[in-house]
Amino acid sequence: MFSDRAPVFRRARLLAGGAVPLAWYNLTAKKPRLLRSSAGIGFAVLLMLMQLGFEAAFFNSSLAVIHALDADLVIESVHKYSFAAQQPFAPDLVAKAGAVPGVASASPLYADWYDSFWKNPFDGKAFLVRTFAFDPDRPVLRFPGVAAQAHKLTAADSVLIDRRARPFLGMDREPAASEINGRQVRVVGNFALGPDFQSDGTVITSAQTFRKLLPGTGAEAGIVTLAPGADRNAVITRLKTALPPDLAVLTKGQLLDREEKFQAKVSSAGPIFAMGTIVGFVVGMLISYQVIYADLSEQLPQYATLKAMGYRRFYLVGTVLEQAGLSALAGWVPAFVLSLGLYRLIAAVALIPLAMSARIAVVSLALTLGMCLVSAGLAVRRVLAADPAEVF
């Protein structure tokens, strides 16, 4: 029994010697209990971290292509509601945009999401993939590895494939050749992109080969870069005047914004993962309340003693909250470390861009501190009610 009191008395003894971390002593007095409480809080935190990570991965994967556009401005059909909602237009309109003052370059990006069937060369089955195409002199997509290999696409019927595509496409096994829509293609290199929630794999080719694979498909976007010093808004106005009214001119930021809003609205990803995070928070609060309440119950005589010695409520509450904050950290740190490993594992298996970000780290830490401090606030009443005369 005396071992329980030790931390508080040690604190009292050392009082004259300046600030002593009483909350720290309280937390670490019993190692098995610390382990138990940090495991309990930690798993609740891990649950929140996984849900936050999945949510971010979902949106990141749907935004990856737009992020990779080497563009200041993007020209596309006004009827588009999502980047992957195919709505091609005549490619010569892109050349027209190139002549507008203030535009450094305007290059077409060709794209298809519905009609490109890639044959897995290892089992002969055909699968729907997405295809992007551009002029090899102007590789407008900045996926890692594309710029360095774009010149290889000048050869007819050559393609680059996504080595992070889903394994059943056979792209990760580096085939030398295959077929798209029944036409022989040579694989001249690969790049790393990964599937999103719509496409399993991606092929990149030249505009010339694209026209042979998907005859009659126009340009999907005009990728515009601005001349140095050009006024962006003025260029947008000039482009809109030069182009027919069924084409829109958007900044990359607007494009990203629209895509994020669309995905949030039509997919259930936002509410699904938010609900998981909330459940993690509630569970974490319940666990931390139990932990803190149990600690305080055991240390009640010591707190009563402190009270009897004349310590103020403010000091006692401060100590309890500090202890709760430390419990939060004791749960969050191992959960964070564990999540780094889990993120990596799941990202590799599920081919989703699951990665730790500053935002996820900060949000999860704030939620963890929040749940522990709220629990402590609820539990602290017991300490305040402690009557020195009663507890002994």
Next chain:
Amino acid sequence: MKVPLAWHILAHEKGRTALALLGIFVAVLLVFVELGFFLAVPRGGLLLYDNLRFDLMLASNQYEYQAQPGALPRRDIDRLREAPEVASVAPLTFAYAKWQAGDGIWPDIYVIGLPEGMPIFTKDAVNRALGALARPDTILVDKQTRAMFGPLRAGRQITLNGHRETIGGVYRLGTGFMGLGVALIGEKNFARLFPRRGLAFANLGLIRLKPGIEPARAAADLEKRLGGAAHIFTRDALAAHEVAYWTTRTSVGIIFGSGLIIAIVVGIMILYQTLASQISRQLPQFATLKAIGYTNRTLSVTVLAMALLLLLAAFVPAFLAAAGLYSVIREQTLLPVAMTEARLIAVFAASLAMAAVSALLSVAGLRRAAPADVF
């Protein structure tokens, strides 16, 4: 004796027990929700099939899943119609079309072409609505089609891929993962709307067998009749194929699967926390019981009984809350999340396992209950 003892321990401090119950309640609820999503996604993928009347499904050898079915020459369908065991074959064709409503956005709609005058759906209300498709350039639109398509009232004129079409009415099946909206159209109108597709190919064939024919046997025979040119699924095989597709070829399995595992671990943690703190608080009492002759085994069983009591008490409200939450999820996400007997049993079994594991973990604390030490 063990259960009453467990009961007394739990009833002694009602506040703590209530808190523990709340924790276990949330954990069990979480297991229900993650499992719900894990199973709902494949179910969403099966939505169309679940609402179609057929004994066998004719599909291309390139068939991947419903939204990527591969093409099927009509002559294969005609050849099957001649088979003695076949009562009827209904070809289905699928395509996406642009819903060109004015100057604004043009959302994509999933169009299902079907033979006129065949009641292929399980819901009579839908079959009755199909009558409208006999009219030229008329479509039916699923009630769940998103608001971005505008009003779905009968008589509204819209443009699909440059063709004028009239909305003949709405029907209720759900859009599943087919897209933002789904429309039904008669096959002649389909051929007009998608001239490049024409009538030479379909995507699937719904086969109905004559009474008394065994489906699995007929599937093998009919496949042989086609000389391996196409594949024929029984209903069970088709469902298994779709579920395997959604759980192994998309990220769904791993996302909700890992959520499920974490939910179970969190449940174990909460129960363990409760039991362990009860044991450490009641250590003198447990030591007394030991001193008067109770065995370690008896005390362990008491802990297990505590775990089970807590779990049972929390499971019932968690089940009720999950049933309510499922209906909210159904409305919000349009996923077919539903409470089934199998799900109830699965979650209950998982919960029992949670109780057993947490009891096992916390029993270690009992060994410290040495009568000589605690007083």
